[in-house]
Amino acid sequence: MSVKGRSVLVCVLALAVGMLLSVSPNLGRAGEVYRIGGVFAVTGPSSFLGDPEKKSLELAIDEINSRGGIDGRRLEAVIYDTEGDPTKTVLAANKLISKDGVLAIIGPSLTPTTLAIIPLAEKEKIPLISCAAGIKITEPVKPWVFKTAQNDMLAVATIYEHIQKKGIKKIGILTVDNAFGESGKEQLLAQASKYGIEVVQAEGFGAKDTDMTAQLTKIRSAQPEAIVCWGTNPGPAVVAKNVKQMNLKVPLYQSHGVASPKFIELAGDAAEGILLPTGKILVAEQLPETDPRKSVLKGYIEQFEKRFQMPVSGFGGYAYDAMYLLAEAMRGSNGDREKIRDALEKIKGHPGVTGTFNFSPEDHNGLGADAFVMVEIQGGKWKMLTP
Amino acid sequence: MRNILFAVAILLAGLGISSPYHFQLLTFIGIHTLLALGLNMLMGYAGQISLGHAAFYGIGAYTTAILTAHFNWSPWLALPAALFLAVLIAFLVALPMLKLSGYYLGMGTLGFGMITYVLIREWSGFTGGDSGLVGIPPLEIGPVSLSSGRACFYVVWGTVVLGFIVCERLVNSRVGRALRAIHDSEQAACAMGINTAQLKISVFMLSAFLAALAGFLYAHLVSFISPNTFDFLTSIRIVTMVVIGGMASIWGSLLGATLITLLPEWLHIFSDYEMVVYGLVLMVIMIFLPQGLTRGLLDIYERSKRRAGVPSTTAKG
Amino acid sequence: MQEFLQYLFSGVTNGAIYAVIALGFTMLYKSTGLINFAQGEFVMLGALSMITLWSGFELSLPLAFLLTIAGVSVVGIILERLAIRSVRKPHPIVLIIITIGASILLRGVAMLGWGKDAHSSPAFSRNEPFEVAGATLLPQSLWILGIVLVIVTALHFFTRGTLTGKAMQACAINKRAAWLLGIPSETMVLLAFAMSAGMGAVGGILIAPISMSSYDMGMTLGLKGFCAAMLGGLGSSWGAVLGGLLLGILEALGVGFFSSSLKDGIAFLLLLLILYVRPAGILGARAVHRF
Numbered sequence: 001m002s003v004k005g006r007s008v009l010v011c012v013l014a015l016a017v018g019m020l021l022s023v024s025p026n027l028g029r030a031g032e033v034y035r036i037g038g039v040f041a042v043t044g045p046s047s048f049l050g051d052p053e054k055k056s057l058e059l060a061i062d063e064i065n066s067r068g069g070i071d072g073r074r075l076e077a078v079i080y081d082t083e084g085d086p087t088k089t090v091l092a093a094n095k096l097i098s099k100d101g102v103l104a105i106i107g108p109s110l111t112p113t114t115l116a117i118i119p120l121a122e123k124e125k126i127p128l129i130s131c132a133a134g135i136k137i138t139e140p141v142k143p144w145v146f147k148t149a150q151n152d153m154l155a156v157a158t159i160y161e162h163i164q165k166k167g168i169k170k171i172g173i174l175t176v177d178n179a180f181g182e183s184g185k186e187q188l189l190a191q192a193s194k195y196g197i198e199v200v201q202a203e204g205f206g207a208k209d210t211d212m213t214a215q216l217t218k219i220r221s222a223q224p225e226a227i228v229c230w231g232t233n234p235g236p237a238v239v240a241k242n243v244k245q246m247n248l249k250v251p252l253y254q255s256h257g258v259a260s261p262k263f264i265e266l267a268g269d270a271a272e273g274i275l276l277p278t279g280k281i282l283v284a285e286q287l288p289e290t291d292p293r294k295s296v297l298k299g300y301i302e303q304f305e306k307r308f309q310m311p312v313s314g315f316g317g318y319a320y321d322a323m324y325l326l327a328e329a330m331r332g333s334n335g336d337r338e339k340i341r342d343a344l345e346k347i348k349g350h351p352g353v354t355g356t357f358n359f360s361p362e363d364h365n366g367l368g369a370d371a372f373v374m375v376e377i378q379g380g381k382w383k384m385l386t387p
Numbered sequence: 388m389r390n391i392l393f394a395v396a397i398l399l400a401g402l403g404i405s406s407p408y409h410f411q412l413l414t415f416i417g418i419h420t421l422l423a424l425g426l427n428m429l430m431g432y433a434g435q436i437s438l439g440h441a442a443f444y445g446i447g448a449y450t451t452a453i454l455t456a457h458f459n460w461s462p463w464l465a466l467p468a469a470l471f472l473a474v475l476i477a478f479l480v481a482l483p484m485l486k487l488s489g490y491y492l493g494m495g496t497l498g499f500g501m502i503t504y505v506l507i508r509e510w511s512g513f514t515g516g517d518s519g520l521v522g523i524p525p526l527e528i529g530p531v532s533l534s535s536g537r538a539c540f541y542v543v544w545g546t547v548v549l550g551f552i553v554c555e556r557l558v559n560s561r562v563g564r565a566l567r568a569i570h571d572s573e574q575a576a577c578a579m580g581i582n583t584a585q586l587k588i589s590v591f592m593l594s595a596f597l598a599a600l601a602g603f604l605y606a607h608l609v610s611f612i613s614p615n616t617f618d619f620l621t622s623i624r625i626v627t628m629v630v631i632g633g634m635a636s637i638w639g640s641l642l643g644a645t646l647i648t649l650l651p652e653w654l655h656i657f658s659d660y661e662m663v664v665y666g667l668v669l670m671v672i673m674i675f676l677p678q679g680l681t682r683g684l685l686d687i688y689e690r691s692k693r694r695a696g697v698p699s700t701t702a703k704g
Numbered sequence: 705m706q707e708f709l710q711y712l713f714s715g716v717t718n719g720a721i722y723a724v725i726a727l728g729f730t731m732l733y734k735s736t737g738l739i740n741f742a743q744g745e746f747v748m749l750g751a752l753s754m755i756t757l758w759s760g761f762e763l764s765l766p767l768a769f770l771l772t773i774a775g776v777s778v779v780g781i782i783l784e785r786l787a788i789r790s791v792r793k794p795h796p797i798v799l800i801i802i803t804i805g806a807s808i809l810l811r812g813v814a815m816l817g818w819g820k821d822a823h824s825s826p827a828f829s830r831n832e833p834f835e836v837a838g839a840t841l842l843p844q845s846l847w848i849l850g851i852v853l854v855i856v857t858a859l860h861f862f863t864r865g866t867l868t869g870k871a872m873q874a875c876a877i878n879k880r881a882a883w884l885l886g887i888p889s890e891t892m893v894l895l896a897f898a899m900s901a902g903m904g905a906v907g908g909i910l911i912a913p914i915s916m917s918s919y920d921m922g923m924t925l926g927l928k929g930f931c932a933a934m935l936g937g938l939g940s941s942w943g944a945v946l947g948g949l950l951l952g953i954l955e956a957l958g959v960g961f962f963s964s965s966l967k968d969g970i971a972f973l974l975l976l977l978i979l980y981v982r983p984a985g986i987l988g989a990r991a992v993h994r995f
Binding site: 430436483486487490491494495497498499501502505506508509619620623626627630631634659660661662663664665666667668669670673674677 | 739787790791792794795797798801802804805806807808809810811812813815816923927930931934938963965966968969972973975976979980983984985
């Protein structure tokens with residue numbers, strides 16, 4: 001059993017693997033069911049996005065089904081976990097398209113994972129509605145790619161308008177070293193001059209760093225009048241604690257990446273007075289009755305919290321909106337992807353959780369300024385600031 | 388002979404499979420096999436550990452990506468550039484690094500991997516930073532585009548077969564024997580007149596070559612790369628492939644890469660329990676088959692054959 | 705000057721954490737010659753258990769402290785009994801992969817138990833920062849530094865002064881000879897695992913109040929701790945402390961005088977330089993050959 005035996009063994013193994021792989025795929029839209037694919041970072045470092053997104057997609061699908069589905073057909077979700085890994089995302093998307101035969105894909109949760117499957121979506125001509133924030137996803141516009149998360153550009157603009165109104169001219173920025181922070185940093189630097197703001201010091205921190213006082217010291221020595229921190233939990237909560245520890249008497253702005261109740265819990269009393277832009281979801285109760293999105297928001301919050309027994313964040317809304325947008329486009333399409341894509345592009349004035357969507361051939365994000373409001377954390381609660 | 392069988396098996400598999408998902412999966416398995424093969428030459432045969440192998444994978448991928456996406460080079464021109472750069476860096480790194488041994492070598496290579504990762508992320512003008520680099524063209528031969536699943540599959544597995552042939556030749560040559568001598572005892576090898584330093588550097592360069600080749604293929608087949616793909620976890624995953632498959636076994640690289648790539652796909656059904664099961668599987672394999680899958684399964688096979696053989700001989704006696 | 709002092713404080717805070725984790729690595733290496741890649745997971749378990757016991761169940765601080773250490777030590781013992789000892793022909797790299805598997809397993813279990821979100825805990829004592837020449841330092845940082853020094857001193861006397869400590873070292877030097885002399889080598893290995901896991905838990909307990917704890921915090925911390933242990937010289941307790949502090953301070957100065965985004969790169973570059981000049985680490989006795 002030397003060379004020959006080994007080779008036999010290897011061949012047998014290879015065959016076995018081949019057999020395991022080539023289980024014939026479930027073909028197409030079986031029967032009267034529309035299959036929708038979901039790819040989210042359900043576990044891994046970005047699970048704070050992917051987990052509520054997965055839950056919200058399931059919620060939206062159940063809601064639509066309970067109202068009789070679309071054109072009399074039920075919806076069915078096939079959801080895979082990407083763990084935030086581009087390679088796994090490519091595999092998952094391939095599986096959704098060729099094995100599960102889905103009609104459209106919702107997700108992924110992150111900019112890099114979305115960029116990784118855009119070539120595939122374009123090649124296979126399958127509508128892709130991403131839940132990631134990066135501006136590179138929809139600019140330049142790709143025919144089959146849409147997205148429901150707000151661009152970082154909008155978030156930065158909302159913050160800068162607030163800073164400008166306060167008469168602040170010099171700011172320091174502190175961004176997390178990942179795609180989210182990088183995109184934020186890009187926008188913060190690019191838009192500053194438009195608002196007459198100077199970025200006097202730009203620093204970064206690792207997503208898992210335990211202490212940011214060194215960065216803040218460097219920022220402090222440049223004497224900014226405000227600090228903008230761009231990251232996702234838990235890093236910004238550490239920043240908030242460090243700012244309090246170092247007794248920096250300047251306003252601290254955070255990004256929409258921390259817009260969840262978790263942030264207040266983590267930062268504790270250091271969260272007091274922090275300003276940030278967020279989707280209206282966190283302040284739904286404080287919205288005027290005239291706001292057309294108030295009912296959508298309240299419905300979503302109520303359903304989500306009832307079903308999953310956890311506080312709602314703005315992130316799940318990306319997938320929830322994506323599903324409802326898709327549902328609107330799917331009506332009357334009879335499962336034709338081309339028709340769905342065309343219908344998506346024509347959607348106007350759709351009131352969603354994240355904002356009001358107005359898609360057009362030039363704009364596949366479709367969100368306007370109403371996607372964000374500035375809030376301040378007061379007494380451990382979000383307080384909407386009147387624009 | 389084995390390689391011919393292997394090549395035929397690949398040819399048949401390529402004809403028999405139709406689902407793009409399976410092609411994609413097999414393509415990734417092929418790329419991982421190249422990575423594991425390179426590291427196996429270094430770890431299994433020369434006995435030098437590397438915890439930063441993803442760096443060469445990344446150097447290969449980013450070199451070709453930058454040259455083709457930013458400077459409009461043809462991928463076939465970018466290929467030698469990427470390979471040359473990776474091998475050159477490997478040479479420069481190996482010179483001081485291979486002075487170290489054991490855990491210290493592990494630490495050194497880990498540090499090198501981290502530095503490369505940080506540089507890739509920070510040099511965002513060219514690399515696209517954390518968001519990743521888009522617009523890498525697919526491979527083409529003349530007018531034929533190699534972007535379909537089947538074409539990718541053949542390109543990758545063709546490369547794997549070539550890699551296997553080269554490595555097998557090497558292992559069974561004078562160089563291979565010298566390598567094994569280093570693995571067993573560096574001092575003894577030195578005493579026998581083997582230029583251990585030079586040989587170790589050469590193997591390091593060979594493994595960097597294979598990793599860069601894998602990076603080149605990954606970049607052009609996925610058309611997108613981001614730093615995450617080349618981080619510390621990837622380095623660890625490559626080491627795991629080598630050890631699980633079986634050190635000092637060329638076919639072990641194939642087996643290890645296959646298992647580590649397929650495992651997450653199979654474990655999808657466990658959803659939140661996936662990590663627990665994955666960790667358990669790794670531990671159980673290593674506890675019961677510490678020699679790796681190839682050697683371990685062979686042992687089990689031989690033992691069962693002996694057990695089956697024993698009663699018949701006693702009956703005769 | 706004020707800036708420099710603040711960088712130093714920041715570096716010492718991080719560095720002391722790295723030092724505790726490095727001590728865990730060193731402790732185990734000294735008695736078994738093994739590097740445990742699940743060390744970071746012990747830190748994570750320590751931090752999360754502490755938060756649950758102290759903030760969740762509202763036990764008193766010392767009780768929560770002891771219970772956490774005991775609990776994590778038990779996890780270490782289970783790991784040794786079930787996984788490490790079962791391997792028939794232990795090759796160091798095989799043991800490494802087993803500990804990597806264990807780290808993934810523990811992370812998965814923690815994710816199921818504590819969820820995917822981060823948690824935070826209040827500080828041990830009053831939380832107003834001290835001010836020294838314009839630079840601020842949290843009392844928690846002093847706690848960390850103090851406990852690190854206590855541990856390393858205790859460890860020093862344990863290995864030099866007690867019979868058990870000497871026996872443990874004897875096992876590491878030559879297991880068979882130690883066994884012939886009547887030292888129960890298996891018990892010693894078990895003890896080493898329990899102690900190093902407990903040490904990891906202490907690290908976690910110390911970090912919990914100054915930072916955020918989540919199921920996936922272990923890997924980064926384990927990596928940094930590993931670097932610190934190598935930097936100081938594997939097997940040397942004082943080396944681990946020195947390595948940890950050095951790594952922390954280098955990182956903070958890297959932020960201050962170069963760029964914060966490059967800080968990991970800078971820290972590792974210096975580390976490679978040190979390894980190049982002194983391959984056995986700063987206080988390491990000799991280059992150790994494994995594999």
